[in-house]
Amino acid sequence: MAAVGFSLAGCTSSMDLFGGVKRVDRSIATGTVPVPASSGVTLSDETTVRNAVTSADLARLGSSSVPWANTATGSAGVVSSIREARNDGHVCRYFxxxxxxxxxxxxxxxxxxxxxxxxxxxxxxDRL
Structure with missing residues (x-):
């Protein structure tokens, strides 16, 4: 008897035993989430990285990396390479x-x- 109960339980899940009409739940709406614009957090991290890159003494740094940390956002990272060059008459650092x-x-x-x-x-x- 128990075996019959289990086998019927599997069949009843897709059957309309009570004669109800299937209804679509239209109360739920989905969609894509837009990509947020640059936030203050991102700009704060960019400023921290810029300060680390531009304050580095390249003559003493050699091929060493420069760690940075932003206490305001909790973000941290490592500048792995810095190269200085002239670009349209301006001194620029690429990193x-x-x-x-x-x-x-x-x-x-x-x-x-x-x-x-x-x-x-x-x-x-630019994010890679």
Whole structure:
């Protein structure tokens, strides 16, 4: 008798035993989530990376890496390479860094250039 009960239980899940009409639940809506624009968190990390890259003494650094950490966001990373060159008459530093954050680990290529007023401007920060 128990075997019959189990076999019938499997068959009843797809059968309409009570004569009800199947209804579609239209109260639930789905969609894609838009990609957020650059947040203050990302900009804060970019500023921290720019400061690490532009304050590095390249003559003493050699091929060593430069660690950075942003206490405001909890993100951290390592600048693995920095190369300085002239770009359209401006001194620029090209670099590669990682960013370890609550979103995961990512690599970036970037560029910071010295402006005419003596400030460093981050002109590229692209996720790889």
């Amino acid at each position: 590669t860094t990682t960013r370890h954050s609550y979103e995961g680990i990512a690599r970036f290529n970037g560029q910071a250039c010295l402006t005419g007023t003596g400030d460093w401007l981050l002109t590229a920060f």
